[in-house]
Amino acid sequence: MEPSEIREPGLIRRLAIDLGPLRRYPAFRRLFIGQTISTFGSEIAAVAAPFQLYQLTHSTLQVGPLSLCELFPLLTLTIVGGALADAVDRRRLLFVTETLLAMVAGGFALNASLAQPRVWAIYVLVTLAMSIFSLGVSGMNTVIPRLVESHELATANAIENVYGSTTSVAGPALGGLFIAMLGLTGAYLLDAATFAASLWSVWQLPPLRPAHDAERPSLSTIAEGFRFVSAKKVLLGMFLVDSNAMVFGMPRALFPALALKRFHGGAAVLGLLYAAPYAGALVSSVLSGWMRYVRRQGLIVAVAAAVWGVAIAAFGFADTLWLALILLAAAGAADNVSAVLRGTILWTVTPDHIRGRVSGIEFAQVAATPALGNVEAGLVASLTNLRFSIVSGGLVCVAGTFLVALAVPAFIRYEARAPA
Structure with a gap:
């Protein structure tokens, strides 16, 4: 091909998101699919928990503390989780945290299935869920640089943001729809089931071992x-x-x-x-x-x-x-x-x-x-x-x-x- 025949990418091609990393890196593709599915499930639970709490108490004052149950782990355990991610195999860390999150989702479903669901259990389960998430989020956020080439990091990050934005827009609406269709117990069980996709994607990751001289957290x-x-x-x-x-x-x-x-x-x-x-x-x-x-x-x-x-x-x-x-x-x-x-x-x-x-x-x-x-x-x-x-x-x-x-x-x- 003559140099004169080589064309620069057109405007639309330059603007459109590049999905190449999904084709070129199978582990990244599987992780993207698994996390998209499980994040939709988590958005359902994020709607269900405050809805159930208000349904049980009819008090906005009692719904408010749910934010505190989430905020404290986010401010503290994310930093501890970052130290863990540098000290252990990140694949194992993610498999453990995703498994525990699925179990907590099952706990929500069990509580919802009771004739008289316990209010205190919702606070405990929300705190547990956010604590486990906080311990694993740094591991999840640092996997991609181990899966794609350095020159494609911005593209991979943009692809990740697609599912984050999509679930933030559609997740709450779907959460309300599934609660109406399946009830609270069914919605929580659906959330638990979506973790199967996440666990599958994490299990398929290559070993993500720490540095040989990594110190204990x-x-x-x-x-x-x-x-x-x-x-x-x-x-x-x-x-x-x-x-x-x-x-x-x-x-x-x-x-x-x-x-x-x-x-x-x-x-x-x-x-x-x-x-x-x-x-x-x-x-x-x-x-x-x-x-x-x-x-x-x-x-x-x-x-x-x-x-x-x-x-x-x-x-x-x-x-x-x-x-x-x-x-x-x-x-x-x-x-x-x-x-x-x-x-x-x-x-x-x-x-x-x-x-x-x-x-x-x-x-x-x-x-x-x-x-x-x-x-x-x-x-x-x-x-x-x-x-x-x-x-x-x-x-x-x-x-x-x-x-x-x-x-x-x-x-x-x-x-x-x-x-x-």
């Missing part, structure tokens, strides 16, 4: 992970940019008030507000092909964080529902770009022997900062009003991103190797 090894993050300026900048965006630009706590007061709707409108960012993230994932060509990944993460802030600030001014949903979707799309490239940076700059600990720290940060953002948004709104809280938060997000870029220039200058 301890406070010292955990501290080593924090020292690595603080010393690696690209990671430090990445964490600061995302924390800033989530703390000051996360107005989810205000959605119920917006649905009722500004858009004059009810639960249906509230559901749309919650789903819109995930819908935008899904579209962004499907059109993520361009990300594999990005070399200035740190810069694009900062730009995406700023776009998130601008979209949230504009959302604060939106008085019509359709415009509000478009702006939330735009924010979700920007957040997805940031998430894909942040994950790629983390995988690339972190050596495998410490990747679990760094991933655990990152997951704890991702879990904690939106909760802080909801507190901040609610507090400012109570002192001022809904619009001021949302708009000011978006603008502070943009300003904070700019300040982090100035304070940690290594983050903005970070340049990935060109794809092969």
Whole structure:
């Protein structure tokens, strides 16, 4: 073929998500399929547990503590799980945690089948489920760099985000549908059954052994992970940019008030507000092909964080529902770009022997900062009003991103190797 006959990929091909890694890496394909199925099951349980608790107690006050049952493990055991992921065979760790999660799902079904389901059991089972998940999530998040070539990490990460976004949009709706069709016991049993797909995919993984000189998990090894993050300026900048965006630009706590007061709707409108960012993230994932060509990944993460802030600030001014949903979707799309490239940076700059600990720290940060953002948004709104809280938060997000870029220039200058 003559050089003149070689064509650059067209615009559509550059934008469309590259599914090549699913074809080229069978273990990655099996893991993707297994996790997609089991995550849908987990979304069903995430709807069923608070629904059942409210059905039993008729008290929103008693439903609220479920969030605390989830938050504490997410802030603590994710970091412990990261140390475990660096010290043991990650395949074995995942098989154990997925098996235990399936057993907890069975526990939910057993409790639901009782003539008088126990309220205390729901709190215990939610805490157990989130604790086990937290211990295994770093292992799951650090498998992909062992399954695909380094130049395809961004593409693989984008593919992973497709099932995350899809399940976040469709999972709650399907959860409600299955609860209506199968009842609570049937819905929980369906969740337990979906873990068969996850266990199959994990069992088919190759051995993922730790480094030969890996130390046992301890406070010292955990501290080593924090020292690595603080010393690696690209990671430090990445964490600061995302924390800033989530703390000051996360107005989810205000959605119920917006649905009722500004858009004059009810639960249906509230559901749309919650789903819109995930819908935008899904579209962004499907059109993520361009990300594999990005070399200035740190810069694009900062730009995406700023776009998130601008979209949230504009959302604060939106008085019509359709415009509000478009702006939330735009924010979700920007957040997805940031998430894909942040994950790629983390995988690339972190050596495998410490990747679990760094991933655990990152997951704890991702879990904690939106909760802080909801507190901040609610507090400012109570002192001022809904619009001021949302708009000011978006603008502070943009300003904070700019300040982090100035304070940690290594983050903005970070340049990935060109794809092969």
